[in-house]
Amino acid sequence: MPDSPDLLDEADAPEALILPLDGWHRARAARMVDFAGYPMPIQYEGIMAEHLWTREAAGLFDVSHMGQLRLSGDGADTALEALLPGDIAGLGEGRLRYSLLLGEDGGILDDLMVTRLPGGDLYLVVNGAMKWDDIAHLREHLPDAIQLNHMDDHALLALQGPKAVDALRRLVPGVAALTFMTAAAFDWQGTPLWISRSGYTGEDGFEISVPSEAVEAFADALAAQPEVKPAGLGARDSLRLEAGLPLYGHDLDPETTPVAADLGFALSKRRRAGGGFPGAERILAEAAEGAVSRRVGLLIEGRQPVREGAMVVDAAGEQVGRVTSGGFAPSVGAPIAMAYVPAGYATPGTRLALEQRGKRHAASVTTMPFVPHRYVRKGASQ
Amino acid sequence: MSRHYTQDHEWIEVAGDGATVGITAYAAGQLGDVVFVDVPDAGREVAKGDEAAVVESVKAASDVYAPVSGSITEGNAALADEPALVNSDPEGEGWFFKLRLTHPSELEGLMDKAAYKDFVATL
Numbered sequence: 246m247p248d249s250p251d252l253l254d255e256a257d258a259p260e261a262l263i264l265p266l267d268g269w270h271r272a273r274a275a276r277m278v279d280f281a282g283y284p285m286p287i288q289y290e291g292i293m294a295e296h297l298w299t300r301e302a303a304g305l306f307d308v309s310h311m312g313q314l315r316l317s318g319d320g321a322d323t324a325l326e327a328l329l330p331g332d333i334a335g336l337g338e339g340r341l342r343y344s345l346l347l348g349e350d351g352g353i354l355d356d357l358m359v360t361r362l363p364g365g366d367l368y369l370v371v372n373g374a375m376k377w378d379d380i381a382h383l384r385e386h387l388p389d390a391i392q393l394n395h396m397d398d399h400a401l402l403a404l405q406g407p408k409a410v411d412a413l414r415r416l417v418p419g420v421a422a423l424t425f426m427t428a429a430a431f432d433w434q435g436t437p438l439w440i441s442r443s444g445y446t447g448e449d450g451f452e453i454s455v456p457s458e459a460v461e462a463f464a465d466a467l468a469a470q471p472e473v474k475p476a477g478l479g480a481r482d483s484l485r486l487e488a489g490l491p492l493y494g495h496d497l498d499p500e501t502t503p504v505a506a507d508l509g510f511a512l513s514k515r516r517r518a519g520g521g522f523p524g525a526e527r528i529l530a531e532a533a534e535g536a537v538s539r540r541v542g543l544l545i546e547g548r549q550p551v552r553e554g555a556m557v558v559d560a561a562g563e564q565v566g567r568v569t570s571g572g573f574a575p576s577v578g579a580p581i582a583m584a585y586v587p588a589g590y591a592t593p594g595t596r597l598a599l600e601q602r603g604k605r606h607a608a609s610v611t612t613m614p615f616v617p618h619r620y621v622r623k624g625a626s627q
Numbered sequence: 628m629s630r631h632y633t634q635d636h637e638w639i640e641v642a643g644d645g646a647t648v649g650i651t652a653y654a655a656g657q658l659g660d661v662v663f664v665d666v667p668d669a670g671r672e673v674a675k676g677d678e679a680a681v682v683e684s685v686k687a688a689s690d691v692y693a694p695v696s697g698s699i700t701e702g703n704a705a706l707a708d709e710p711a712l713v714n715s716d717p718e719g720e721g722w723f724f725k726l727r728l729t730h731p732s733e734l735e736g737l738m739d740k741a742a743y744k745d746f747v748a749t750l
Contacts, residue, residue, distance in 0.1 A: 254636075287686075289661060291660055292659055292660055292684075292685045293659075293660035294660075296685075472747060479659070479685065482686070548661045548663045548707075548710070549661065549683065550662065550663060550683050550688070552688065572685060573662035573683070575685065580662075580663075587631070587704055599679055602688075
């Protein structure tokens with residue numbers, strides 16, 4: 246047997262750092278692994294249990310490794326639009342949007358959430374493993390008049406699951422008024438919280454930005470709610486895989502483009518018409534005509550997981566694509582995967598062969614998500 | 628009957644020239660939730676150190692090496708339908724395979740239960 250599973254092979258940050266909830270996790274017997282340069286909890290009682298609990302009640306995830314950035318200054322929105330394909334100028338206060346930082350050739354440098362704060366500033370949440378690169382990229386490309394503040398004095402929690410709202414509203418009355426992809430400022434015992442109704446599991450839930458000095462007390466208060474159990478990065482990964490959500494550095498990288506990644510929804514209508522983002526010519530051509538390859542979901546036959554790096558092969562055994570994420574899906578009860586395949590193989594129902602460690606696995610292309618999203622949208626009954 | 632342990636966290640229970648092989652409770656705990664086990668077919672010859680089985684948790688695949696040389700007499704068919712036996716009873720019902728020893732002297736280098744416990748304590 247090798248050492249403990251080497252799951253998360255992200256590049257290290259420039260220096261080894263400790264996040265505010267480090268001791269909190271260890272006190273709960275979390276198994277810690279290095280991720281994005283920090284020791285982070287991969288699991289507490291077990292990935293499977295934490296995954297299933299999140300789908301039926303509420304999982305509390307520490308995602309303080311992620312980069313929280315604040316952009317201020319007149320024209321920050323239009324300046325940011327030069328770097329991504331989302332409509333930021335049209336983003337109303339308290340609304341958030343998923344977007345993609347793009348390289349000059351249209352390749353994806355990172356994916357992120359952009360929120361319009363009251364007063365007009367922008368709040369960005371970027372991937373932990375990419376935040377140093379993103380900060381450098383933003384500093385290089387945004388005008389000097391735009392200030393970028395790395396909010397490294399804030400922790401970030403995600404409370405995810407159908408009962409997240411029941412637990413959180415008990416501590417923070419008013420959060421139930423938020424709907425999917427909206428956010429607002431709240432107060433908990435004198436601590437300012439910025440809460441959005443969003444997440445990375447496909448479930449209803451919230452992401453909560455908390456000043457670092459208060460996060461331990463707030464996490465204690467959340468974990469004391471009967472609906473809530475802490476959940477680690479392992480469950481976060483299996484939940485997002487089932488939800489069909491890509492993971493940067495695995496399903497997305499500088500070689501992938503928004504249309505190939507099946508993220509065409511991130512190309513806002515106004516931006517499709519006006520262009521003016523990196524790689525616009527290529528990306529808009531792909532939006533019109535289709536990309537050469539596509540990110541698809543795969544259902545794997547049998548029980549053996551097929552993981553990142555496995556080859557997609559054609560009938561003649563030639564490699565035509567690559568699995569970028571894969572594993573056993575606890576809520577599906579079967580192995581699932583994401584892969585990039587040629588456009589001709591991307592139609593749901595297409596049967597494919599996968600090759601991993603010399604062994605063939607049959608798979609079929611399926612629509613994503615693998616598990617239906619259960620977001621609480623505006624206008625829907627709650 | 629005697630039970631031996633390896634530094635790769637396998638146990639091997641020996642009775643006469645037959646032996647049963649599995650992974651230890653420590654290894655199962657490190658792996659987490661086991662979702663798939665690929666055990667060898669009867670009749671396969673394995674040399675000490677060969678990859679004999681694959682065990683997959685939610686997140687990772689790990690090889691299980693033959694702790695001694697031998698001829699496989701049985702893979703644990705129950706693991707196909709219930710891989711979680713590796714978590715619930717790793718040193719019993721969750722066994723991986725049985726083999727007939729071809730080089731019994733290979734057992735001499737393995738740890739007994741007390742030595743393995745001491746070994747795990749150093750990890």
